[in-house]
Amino acid sequence: MAGVKQSLSVDLEGIRFASPVVAASGCAGTGRELAGLADLRRLGGLVTRTLTFKPSRGWPGPRVAETASGIVTGIGLQNAGVRTFVAEDLPRLARTGIPLVASVGGASLQAYIRAASILRGERGIAGLEVYLSGPDEENEGLPFYSRIDRMAEVVGAVSRLSTVPVFAKLPALLPDLVPAARGCIRAGAHGLTLIDAVPGMVVDVRRLRPRLGAVVGGLSGPAIRPIALAAVYRVAQALPQVPVMGVGGICTAEDAVEFLLAGAWAVQVGTALMVNPSAPTEIAQGIAQYLHAKGLASPDDLRQQMRLTGERHARGASAS
Amino acid sequence: MAGVKQSLSVDLEGIRFASPVVAASGCAGTGRELAGLADLRRLGGLVTRTLTFKPSRGWPGPRVAETASGIVTGIGLQNAGVRTFVAEDLPRLARTGIPLVASVGGASLQAYIRAASILRGERGIAGLEVYLSGPDEENEGLPFYSRIDRMAEVVGAVSRLSTVPVFAKLPALLPDLVPAARGCIRAGAHGLTLIDAVPGMVVDVRRLRPRLGAVVGGLSGPAIRPIALAAVYRVAQALPQVPVMGVGGICTAEDAVEFLLAGAWAVQVGTALMVNPSAPTEIAQGIAQYLHAKGLASPDDLRQQMRLTGERHARGASAS
Amino acid sequence: MRRLRAEILNSRKFGAFQSITLVAPEIADRARPGQFVSVAMPEDRRFILRRHFSIHQASRRGGWAGTLEFVFDPHGPGAEWLAEVKAHHFLDVIGPLGRAFAYPRAPSNCLLVSEGHGASSIFFLAQELRARGKRVDMVLGASEESHLFKPIEAKRLSQTIIVVTADGSVGARGSVMDVVPRAAQGAGTEVIYAAGPRPMLRMVAEFCMEQRIPAQVAVEEEMACGTGLCFACVVPVIRKDGSGYDNLRACTEGPVFNPARVFWDRWTSEETRAIPTPPEGFPSVVSSWPG
């Protein structure tokens, strides 16, 4: 295995992550918080919480409820608005030197365009991620992802005015993800992020009421890992040339490798950051060890591995 | 609390379950297996494994992989065909005296009609459940649920020729369940079962291959409970008059009560049966105790409880 | 804020509570009353979030230098697990977290009001106040005797103390608010500190506002990260200039707040809406919205 020159860095349509492990949207704070607990500079990259044109206070509490191997959160995109982000958080985040992906959201096509325009050309922003799980004013408040044409409109508009690569963040809740993924790529997205938290609910049987102020929130954490992995696999099979960031329940290097084998170009870590602030660093180290053990040079090599084992294997024989 | 005459029985469009706890499709065997471990007669009811017109051997193994608080299974509807079921299993199951719901599946409209016709008028069958997660020959092998019109066609055809109430079993994987639910009801379904297992995948990083012969299987167990609960809640809010059976990760009485509060008329237990064969009985007893503690007479009363707590509550004050 | 593998020096029960003392110099040296620590759960469990506990003791000097104590009521899976962990095992701990109680500048009479495990941080505060030459009086409440927090030690820490339990099993029968006015008057109270359940905090807050007594309360709100990353733990706080309110993170801008500025109506309301009012800043048409 020695001799193979190894690098963890990956290139997604021009965004160069020093490691394939990126902090997921809404889970890494403003860059201030993790300081002292983890070295931001050791993240492959960071996706900001979803930024909206207008500030949002988000949902009333409670905003988190624990469930089996997961959490259901109803935050409601609390953020001070994209302008404040650019003025207050961006400079600090930029100083880390890691690629920043700004997540943009809104309740109408206009709102997305406004938010994206403010970010346009901002130094320190390496890419955009389009949040599509929010309510669409122009479609009875149903999520944007409930109509491929609406997703395409929004993603298209953002892509046209963006000077950096744009990733569309898709939910798992589609009968068939592939047409949605194609729609976003055709509309101009450079890549995809799979998956967003899955709509979920917890009821307090003692108090006879939903646990969350939002009533229905988003399920995240290890519970959804198989769902996210299936989503990544299906899209990667259909669109092998499209860079996909896999996200959902990733806590360990082994979890991350599952996604890279299934076809992800990079992974994002969300809920695990709440539990273990240094998870991304540990995961990156574990991926390096795995690559070394398999005699591979780069995370990109893993993408090919599953297809390569086409021939018959005797059961019980280990592949390595 | 004394004085309230209590009964666990529920009536779903004429199907009378002695308890609201029913064995979920594919998880209770042929009636032979549970004998000696649990008394089938103490089940509220039993949904058969999905029966197809032609026999099916199902997927190659491995067929189960464990994941965080859940399992991913790829069985592939192994069954000896609906005729063999009627000849061999039905008599034994009928002897238990509990309401039997036969789950019907197929790969084409014709296949559904054939299967349903054979069950038509069979004594001992109290209802039908229409499995809609299978591949649709007439739609590129995409699942039937990926198109509301296809669901409606199938559910409509089965309902027209059925002499017993028909339940449509919906997946969680729809951007908005309500139109799908409405479509099935308009087409003639008497009720709904929510939810089927959620597409999921597990990768063996040691052997660099998917863990399941089916590659992608269905995630079930506690991991998906919040997803199922949100699905039941949304449909029940939109269609309060439609009987809904809630299923997904129910292991304890408290889990079941969450579903009844969210709007389910009855619950089904699947994965929990693999771990604890007497789960349904224990859950039914626990529901009875809960009703007693709350001074309620019947599981139906729980459906109203969450809406009733409309007024403000001081935090920390217990509702009971 | 530091994260470390901290050895358990000892773990013992008193009444309904469990007390754990850790060797955690990096945290103990910085810890101040009102701050808290978070403890990671074992990886093979179904419950994944860290658990949060107020700091009850932090010794900087003397024989116990570098140790930290927290006290909890083992009522759920996480705390039950924690109560079983034996001495000399290690815990993954982060702290000190959050903003501490502020001390009054002028010498003043402080009334410390707590209920149940809320007393944990209040005892720490009492020590620090006395060390600064303030007068400390206490109102100590609980549901019943086993949940009454170290009444003897409380006497040692305060000039006067009134004990109340909901069932009257010890002290007066009733709630702390039945006695706070009397206590405040008797002690010539100039500042009030409180920790405990939400309804109690609200009543104390309303009393302080009427009586124009400056006060600080330590709140508890469901937390995911405890470190400011997720915005799960917010409390609605009215802006200084009164122009509306902001949702502030209890783990970062709190858990200690000025009760006069907490938007109590909103924070303690638990209306259950079939379709909840949408996040502010968003349209009123929200038929579904995860995340």
Next chain:
Amino acid sequence: MRRLRAEILNSRKFGAFQSITLVAPEIADRARPGQFVSVAMPEDRRFILRRHFSIHQASRRGGWAGTLEFVFDPHGPGAEWLAEVKAHHFLDVIGPLGRAFAYPRAPSNCLLVSEGHGASSIFFLAQELRARGKRVDMVLGASEESHLFKPIEAKRLSQTIIVVTADGSVGARGSVMDVVPRAAQGAGTEVIYAAGPRPMLRMVAEFCMEQRIPAQVAVEEEMACGTGLCFACVVPVIRKDGSGYDNLRACTEGPVFNPARVFWDRWTSEETRAIPTPPEGFPSVVSSWPG
């Protein structure tokens, strides 16, 4: 098949293995070699399925009457947890499960071939065969010494024994199949029984078919329920009349099968198809299919 809360009489390590003896008369009285038990995992864990273990000993009479022993290799979370459970705690156990090995009617010479923990059920079988006056010879294989299953006891149980380890740390270096032909010939073997990893079982099966030696193998396949409910654990078995094959449940129609009828090509193939061949009886167009 019974389910009970069974007390652990003792739990001890030998080599790489852990052995647990239970007080479980209802199961022990019925247990026969090749059958297995399932053990429930604790409820607060992430892993939820019961774990399955072959029965190594079941005493009907004598001082140990009503006890049951199983032996395992603690390599994953479930088995690791189980290895930590102390004596006098209780386990939720179901058993005996599955079909046992069948005994030859006529007095005959039996060769028992096993590798690793596969030996667990084979030792039980050896006893029962000898009690029925059969000649027992053994081939005992393992990856290395610590995974070699009680060689001394094996000698006691069998006329002749050949030990092989993959690394040669004890006995001959190699795999069991290197020695089975010699062993069979030397002992005038008339029946072969085998338990162990799939590739080894397949080789034994092929040898038996060539040599026309009647045989039985005990398989392991991932299981969900272990009781026949779910059809997760199927093994493809060719029909008696040769008209195709059926997927039979290892937990119910197995785990003991006639190797001459196992559809080895299918069962041991692990082709990874991007889109797998659809379930038989279904159309070839399957773009996605959960459940």
